[in-house]
Amino acid sequence: MTIAEIALNVPLYRNFDYLVDEHPQAQIGARVSVSFSGRTLIGIIVAIKSHSEFKKLKSITKLLDSSPIISAQLLDLIKFSSQYYHYPLGESFHVALPNLLNKGKDPDDCAIPLLRLTSTDIKVTGKKQQQLISHLHDSGTTPLTELKALGFSSQTISSLEKKALIEQIIDYSDAWQQSAPSYGDKPILHDEQAVALAAINQTDDYRCFLLEGITGSGKTEVYLQALEKVLELGKQALILVPEIGLTPQTVNRFRRRFKNIPIMLWHSALTDSERLQTWRHCETGSCAIVIGTRSSIFMPFKKLGMIIVDEEHDASFKQQDSLRYHARDLASYRAAKLRIPLILGSATPALETLSKALQDKYQLLTLSKRAQTQQSNQFMLVDMKAQPEQSGLAKTSLEYIERELKRNKQVMVFLNRRGFSPTLICHECAWVSECHRCSTSATYHKRLHSLICHHCGEHNLVPPQCPNCGSTQIIPVGKGTEQLEEFLSEYFPDTPITRIDRDSTRKKGSLEEALNEINLGTSRILVGTQMLAKGHHFSEVSLVVIIDVDAGLYSYDFRATEHLAQLATQVAGRAGRSGEAGTVLLQTHFPEHPLLQDLVNNGYQDFARYALSERQETQLPPFSFLSVVRAEAHNLDDVLNFLNNLIPVELPHGIQLLGPIPAPLERVAGKYRYQLHIQADNRTQLHNYLGQLVDYITQLKVSNKVRWNLDIDPINLT
Numbered sequence: 195m196t197i198a199e200i201a202l203n204v205p206l207y208r209n210f211d212y213l214v215d216e217h218p219q220a221q222i223g224a225r226v227s228v229s230f231s232g233r234t235l236i237g238i239i240v241a242i243k244s245h246s247e248f249k250k251l252k253s254i255t256k257l258l259d260s261s262p263i264i265s266a267q268l269l270d271l272i273k274f275s276s277q278y279y280h281y282p283l284g285e286s287f288h289v290a291l292p293n294l295l296n297k298g299k300d301p302d303d304c305a306i307p308l309l310r311l312t313s314t315d316i317k318v319t320g321k322k323q324q325q326l327i328s329h330l331h332d333s334g335t336t337p338l339t340e341l342k343a344l345g346f347s348s349q350t351i352s353s354l355e356k357k358a359l360i361e362q363i364i365d366y367s368d369a370w371q372q373s374a375p376s377y378g379d380k381p382i383l384h385d386e387q388a389v390a391l392a393a394i395n396q397t398d399d400y401r402c403f404l405l406e407g408i409t410g411s412g413k414t415e416v417y418l419q420a421l422e423k424v425l426e427l428g429k430q431a432l433i434l435v436p437e438i439g440l441t442p443q444t445v446n447r448f449r450r451r452f453k454n455i456p457i458m459l460w461h462s463a464l465t466d467s468e469r470l471q472t473w474r475h476c477e478t479g480s481c482a483i484v485i486g487t488r489s490s491i492f493m494p495f496k497k498l499g500m501i502i503v504d505e506e507h508d509a510s511f512k513q514q515d516s517l518r519y520h521a522r523d524l525a526s527y528r529a530a531k532l533r534i535p536l537i538l539g540s541a542t543p544a545l546e547t548l549s550k551a552l553q554d555k556y557q558l559l560t561l562s563k564r565a566q567t568q569q570s571n572q573f574m575l576v577d578m579k580a581q582p583e584q585s586g587l588a589k590t591s592l593e594y595i596e597r598e599l600k601r602n603k604q605v606m607v608f609l610n611r612r613g614f615s616p617t618l619i620c621h622e623c624a625w626v627s628e629c630h631r632c633s634t635s636a637t638y639h640k641r642l643h644s645l646i647c648h649h650c651g652e653h654n655l656v657p658p659q660c661p662n663c664g665s666t667q668i669i670p671v672g673k674g675t676e677q678l679e680e681f682l683s684e685y686f687p688d689t690p691i692t693r694i695d696r697d698s699t700r701k702k703g704s705l706e707e708a709l710n711e712i713n714l715g716t717s718r719i720l721v722g723t724q725m726l727a728k729g730h731h732f733s734e735v736s737l738v739v740i741i742d743v744d745a746g747l748y749s750y751d752f753r754a755t756e757h758l759a760q761l762a763t764q765v766a767g768r769a770g771r772s773g774e775a776g777t778v779l780l781q782t783h784f785p786e787h788p789l790l791q792d793l794v795n796n797g798y799q800d801f802a803r804y805a806l807s808e809r810q811e812t813q814l815p816p817f818s819f820l821s822v823v824r825a826e827a828h829n830l831d832d833v834l835n836f837l838n839n840l841i842p843v844e845l846p847h848g849i850q851l852l853g854p855i856p857a858p859l860e861r862v863a864g865k866y867r868y869q870l871h872i873q874a875d876n877r878t879q880l881h882n883y884l885g886q887l888v889d890y891i892t893q894l895k896v897s898n899k900v901r902w903n904l905d906i907d908p909i910n911l912t
Contacts, residue, residue, distance in 0.1 A: 826902075
């Protein structure tokens with residue numbers, strides 16, 4: 195008998211055996227259709243064998259792939275992810291593969307055409323047509339769907355096609371490997387950049403580099419020039435970026451540099467067909483560079499030569515549901531297995547990464563000088579005590595904003611809270627607009643005249659009267675980006691204002707449109723959340739005002755101060771990128787706080803090293819290893835009963851437990867949420883214990899009454 199061991203997308207920590215005698219061409223890594231518990235499921239063959247522990251086996255229904263859809267190296271990566279994060283292998287495949295492959299589709303049935311110019315000397319009169327011609331001239335061959343996402347209409351595209359000025363092609367050719375790369379203009383590196391590039395270029399094997407460069411120091415230029423050697427060898431590269439919003443900006447810069455090199459995008463805003471298209475180009479070797487968000491770590495590269503993780507500290511690299519992987523850590527594993535260089539870049543490295551660099555496990559490369567100016571930004575703490583404020587802005591901050599606008603500069607006002615205000619309150623009886631399903635308040639959105647819970651999505655109209663006492667004196671409490679935008683529009687009526695947050699950028703292409711408006715360089719105020727903080731280059735921003743700095747100073751989470759320091763530094767880095775130093779105002783009620791004093795006077799580098807010494811004294815990660823079991827259910831007793839059942843009479847040596855404790859937001863969408871923290875002295879101890887724990891949970895009857903998950907190396911404790 196020929197038996198296939200198949201991983202199926204079911205929440206079980208095991209694989210399943212099926213007969214494949216009628217399909218002798220079946221191979222490891224191919225997809226099959228099988229009957230499972232009365233359903234038809236798509237599975238992946240992970241082993242071929244001649245014996246099974248079961249006597250009676252079903253045959254597979256259909257072999258979907260005549261050759262493996264998953265290479266041996268990608269199979270190894272997904273297996274490692276499943277083992278390290280203690281997540282079922284079948285469900286891990288489901289996370290890693292494009293949705294259309296999970297549905298059994300043929301990868302070549304979903305091809306999306308690419309557009310390119312038919313000539314380099316093209317002249318048109320229409321403004322939009324000129325912009326499209328200019329884009330294709332700078333960026334080269336571009337997917338049709340990407341052009342539409344950038345705001346180019348079907349009418350504009352078809353009119354140029356009718357004039358035979360552009361054409362659509364479907365091409366899986368790897369011809370780029372046979373021709374020398376054509377480079378656009380590139381600047382001369384300053385001394386620190388040149389030293390970093392030389393260190394990277396000397397490596398022909400696995401080596402992880404931490405490129406610790408202050409904002410504006412030219413990390414991207416080091417990436418670009420480091421890629422030249424990789425591309426000249428005909429190898430591919432993966433560039434991981436933290437946010438969807440960064441991919442268009444990054445890809446345009448890369449395309450301007452590498453004129454004849456095929457570059458593709460990968461992020462969650464792509465359609466299923468677009469994602470499969472990128473997957474296929476990557477697999478065939480017809481794509482040289484993929485720029486993508488965290489799930490692009492599972493892309494099936496034919497000949498991967500380098501991985502770059504930009505803004506490696508960013509929390510969005512950690513998947514927060516299903517397979518809770520960290521793309522940065524999987525990048526390290528993948529690079530080590532392939533024996534290729536890995537570059538981790540950040541102005542504010544995660545303490546785990548910095549610790550490895552200081553222990554010489556990673557090579558530390560430092561960029562301490564800004565590329566555009568020799569002067570550093572000026573930081574100021576604005577003491578909010580006894581100072582008049584309007585919509586969260588101090589009088590001092592408003593004076594600074596007015597001064598910069600008169601200089602025809604741009605100003606960024608940062609508040610990491612969307613909506614108009616966090617809550618509504620009755621002025622007479624103190625009723626609060628709480629969410630009915632969560633232990634938090636519903637956020638007031640003035641333009642929508644709605645109360646929206648940002649945790650469960652509950653959506654209600656604002657009541658005309660207080661539901662408790664009938665009063666009409668219902669007032670907003672707290673500040674949000676929507677309120678800031680409204681106030682600044684009234685205070686500076688002649689100044690354009692651009693708000694960038696999740697609400698204002700829901701429409702496809704709206705983010706790119708907003709960024710283009712900002713980059714026109716006219717006097718403007720930018721209001722936004724952390725979407726504005728990461729990696730964007732706004733050359734005319736000379737002042738950054740950070741509101742509500744105090745929110746991160748006092749928190750239940752031991753990482754809160756690290757995250758605050760990273761966010762403040764990243765936001766501050768948007769100022770002073772045009773050749774002159776910028777000004778950064780941090781509004782706080784605690785200007786004497788040692789963290790703020792250290793950050794303002796000595797910078798993130800000094801803060802991070804001091805924070806590491808604190809972590810070592812308290813034996814918190816990265817000097818110990820942590821995982822969290824989370825459980826939720828509508829019945830609180832079920833949650834507590836489940837977690838209490840996980841606490842043994844005697845703990846193994848080196849293992850500590852904390853809990854059950856309520857999550858910081860104890861109730862979400864009507865479900866009670868509690869946690870059990872598991873800490874160990876070393877990684878091996880922790881994973882041995884977790885392996886036994888998962889086996890125990892799968893046999894525990896009370897586990898059927900709760901929804902539980904296991905988070906390895908959590909980056910927050912929510």
